[in-house]
Amino acid sequence: NAGVMQNPRHLVRRRGQEARLRCSPVKGHSHVYWYRQLPEEGLKFMVYLQKENIIDESGMPKERFSAEFPKEGPSILRIQQVVRGDSAAYFCASSPTGWDEQYFGPGTRLTVT
Amino acid sequence: EDQVTQSPEALRLQEGESSSLNCSYTVSGLRGLFWYRQDPGKGPEFLFTLYSAGEEKEKERLKATLTKKESFLHITAPKPEDSATYLCAVLGGGATNKLIFGTGTLLAVQP
Numbered sequence: 755n756a757g758v759m760q761n762p763r764h765l766v767r768r769r770g771q772e773a774r775l776r777c778s779p780v781k782g783h784s785h786v787y788w789y790r791q792l793p794e795e796g797l798k799f800m801v802y803l804q805k806e807n808i809i810d811e812s813g814m815p816k817e818r819f820s821a822e823f824p825k826e827g828p829s830i831l832r833i834q835q836v837v838r839g840d841s842a843a844y845f846c847a848s849s850p851t852g853w854d855e856q857y858f859g860p861g862t863r864l865t866v867t
Numbered sequence: 868e869d870q871v872t873q874s875p876e877a878l879r880l881q882e883g884e885s886s887s888l889n890c891s892y893t894v895s896g897l898r899g900l901f902w903y904r905q906d907p908g909k910g911p912e913f914l915f916t917l918y919s920a921g922e923e924k925e926k927e928r929l930k931a932t933l934t935k936k937e938s939f940l941h942i943t944a945p946k947p948e949d950s951a952t953y954l955c956a957v958l959g960g961g962a963t964n965k966l967i968f969g970t971g972t973l974l975a976v977q978p
Contacts, residue, residue: 758910785964797911797954799965810963845910852964853898858910 756781758859760846766865767836775831775862779848786829787856788814788821791843800844803829836866869894869959873969880976883944888953888972891937896960900938902931903954905971911954914940945976 759778767773779786788800799813803823814821818836823829833840843863847856874889892900899918903911915924917933924931928949930941940953952973956966 787965789966789968796970797956797966797968799967802964810965812963813965849964853958855899855901855913855916856966857913858903860910 758846758848758857760859760862762862763860764863764865766867768867769837770835773833773836773840773864775833775844775846775864777829777831777846777848777859779829779846780850780857783848783850783857785849785852785856786823787847787849788829788831789845789847789858791845791861793842797845800831833864836864838866840864841866869957869967871955871957871967871969873953873955873972875972876970877973878975880942880945880974882946882976882978885941885943885945887942888940888974889937890940890955890969892955892957893936894957894959894967897957898960899958900933901956901958901966902938902940903956905952905954914953942974945974947976947978950974950976 761776786803789797791797801814801821802810806825818834820832843861845858845861847858849856871892899916901916902914905911915931920935922933928943932939952971954971956968
């Protein structure tokens with residue numbers, strides 16, 4: 755009974771490269787969320803998706819960041835032309851409905867050199 | 868603006884020394900308050916959901932309570948394995964289902 759899966763667990767990118775983070779929700783969950791955690795800061799909401807739809811992207815920077823949750827396959831958080839300030843832990847969460855508890859994955863730790 | 872404040876930032880206890888963590892919140896139309904535990908290098912682990920003032924939930928040495936302005940996580944006779952960061956989050960009103968998190972309380976339980 756797998757929980758939320760994220761890969762890769764660690765990702766190193768040079769400035770200007772692209773980062774792709776993947777998230778497979780708990781089986782049967784159709785609501786997916788992405789959060790970012792910076793050192794000494796709390797978890798910050800980025801985007802909320804349902805299958806093939808972005809519901810709320812109010813926490814996501816308007817440039818360089820995009821997210822998708824296709825009909826088939828994992829959810830993807832894509833960061834283009836990464837900068838050092840993008841270095842953080844990125845967590846994906848899923849829930850069966852929009853108002854239940856969200857279950858988190860182990861996170862992807864992105865380091866930009 | 869929805870906001871969550873947790874206190875204290877850090878707490879050091881001796882094994883068996885009970886205490887409480889506080890989570891105060893301001894939110895328009897609370898739909899749920901959630902407690903998570905996070906160990907270093909891992910994702911948050913769900914503990915409790917509270918929906919309305921007066922509600923209480925228990926699990927082993929942990930008990931969560933909720934009022935209209937704050938929630939408490941009571942830890943009874945803690946053990947070293949309870950050491951972790953405890954996060955509080957709220958789900959407010961509106962169409963979005965994003966959680967607003969506090970910055971957490973880092974708990975260290977010494978044997």
